[in-house]
Each structure stands twice: as C-alpha cells, then as structure tokens.
Amino acid sequence: MLDADFFHRWMSTTTGRVDREAAHLTELDSAIGDADHGSNMQRGFTAVSAALEKEPPQTPGAVLILAGRQLISTVGGASGPLYGTLLRRTGTALGDAPAVSEEQLAHALGEGVAAVAQLGGAQAGDKTMLDALLPAVEALATSFEAGAGAARAGALATIPLQARKGRASYLGERSIGHQDPGATSAALLIAALAETAAATGGGA
Numbered sequence: 599m600l601d602a603d604f605f606h607r608w609m610s611t612t613t614g615r616v617d618r619e620a621a622h623l624t625e626l627d628s629a630i631g632d633a634d635h636g637s638n639m640q641r642g643f644t645a646v647s648a649a650l651e652k653e654p655p656q657t658p659g660a661v662l663i664l665a666g667r668q669l670i671s672t673v674g675g676a677s678g679p680l681y682g683t684l685l686r687r688t689g690t691a692l693g694d695a696p697a698v699s700e701e702q703l704a705h706a707l708g709e710g711v712a713a714v715a716q717l718g719g720a721q722a723g724d725k726t727m728l729d730a731l732l733p734a735v736e737a738l739a740t741s742f743e744a745g746a747g748a749a750r751a752g753a754l755a756t757i758p759l760q761a762r763k764g765r766a767s768y769l770g771e772r773s774i775g776h777q778d779p780g781a782t783s784a785a786l787l788i789a790a791l792a793e794t795a796a797a798t799g800g801g802a
C-alpha cells in the first residue's frame with residue numbers, strides 16, 4: 599500500500615527532476631511558447647516541497663491536495679492551474695484513506711487527468727500535457743514502469759503534432775517539429791512516480 603510518506607517522496611522526487619530539467623523545459627518552451635515553463639515548474643514544485651516539509655499531511659489525498667493548491671497559487675502560467683487541478687482532483691479522488699493501492703492511485707489519476715481535459719478543453723493529439731498523461735494513465739493499470747514509459751513516448755509523439763491549445767497554438771503549423779514542454783514535464787512527474795515506487799520496493 600502507498601502511504602502519505604510515499605506521496606511526499608513522489609513530490610520531492612518530482613521537485614528534484616524538475617530542478618535538473620528546468621533549463622531543458624524552458625528551452626522547449628522558447629521554441630513554441632514564451633520560455634517560462636522550466637521556471638514555472640521550478641517555482642511551483644519548490645513551493646510544493648516547502649509546504650510539505652512545513653506541515654507534512656497525514657494521508658495520500660491530503661499530500662496531493664496541498665501540492666495542487668501550491669501549484670495553483672504560485673504558478674502564473676497556464677500549466678499552474680492545470681497541474682494544480684490534476685493533483686487536487688487526484689487527491690480528492692483518493693479521499694482520506696491512510697494508504698491506497700496502486701490500482702486506486704491509477705484510477706484516481708484518471709479522474710485527475712479528466713479534470714485537466716475539462717478545465718483546458720484539450721483532447722488527445724492537441725499537443726499538450728494530455729498527450730503524455732492520457733497514455734500514462736492507461737498504462738499505469740499495468741505498472742508504474744509502464745506508465746512512465748507511455749508518458750515518455752507520449753511526450754516524444756508530440757513532436758510532429760500541430761498545437762491546437764495553449765500559447766503554442768498561436769504558431770499554427772510552425773508548432774510542428776517541436777516537443778511540447780508540458781507533455782515533457784508531465785512525463786517527468788510520472789517518471790518520478792515510477793522512481794519512487796522502485797525505491798519503495800515495488801509499491802503496492
């Protein structure tokens with residue numbers, strides 16, 4: 599079972615990966631956006647880690663709700679409310695159980711991803727974070743490792759797509775040939791989940 603400590607470590611691992619990849623995320627956003635995705639994610643997850651350290655929540659749901667709230671309040675860009683919604687809705691779906699199974703997490707993440715689609719109005723193939731998150735959620739039903747692989751593949755598969763949502767859509771056909779920054783950071787989030795599970799010894 600996955601307890602609050604597992605979720606706390608997932609968020610800390612994500613913060614570390616975002617720190618290491620911030621320059622790359624900003625480089626991707628400079629090609630088809632406004633060159634702030636790395637700093638947006640870094641600011642957001644630094645705040646998430648600080649809030650979790652200050653007052654560690656006692657349940658998986660509470661960890662993700664606190665994390666989501668931090669992202670919404672600290673990230674100015676489009677990605678803040680979208681990632682904030684993802685984590686908050688996933689946390690809400692987990693309820694107040696002290697520990698959850700891998701299956702419960704996969705199901706809750708599915709609800710979180712659906713909330714992102716509803717908030718942003720994007721769907722598969724629009725060259726957004728959903729192109730990593732949707733395949734990840736499906737593959738998570740098999741394993742965390744499969745979820746991470748599907749997210750990475752989904753991020754790479756955004757390269758030939760034309761953006762239909764967000765800032766990159768203003769470029770029209772000129773958005774083709776570039777990897778979507780948000781899909782790339784979404785793959786980091788799921789990779790951090792798989793890493794945390796592997797470090798825990800298989801998770802659930």
Ligand code: ADP
Nearest residue numbers: 635638675676677718720726727763764779780
């Ligand atoms: P901004 O575009 O406001 O500068 P960021 O650079 O932090 O915000 O984030 C950009 C990323 O947000 C994009 O690469 C894309 O993946 C994601 N995004 C933008 N709009 C949407 C949307 N409507 N639905 C889902 N994801 C979106």
Ligand code: MG
Nearest residue numbers: 631632634635
């Ligand atoms: Mg941007």
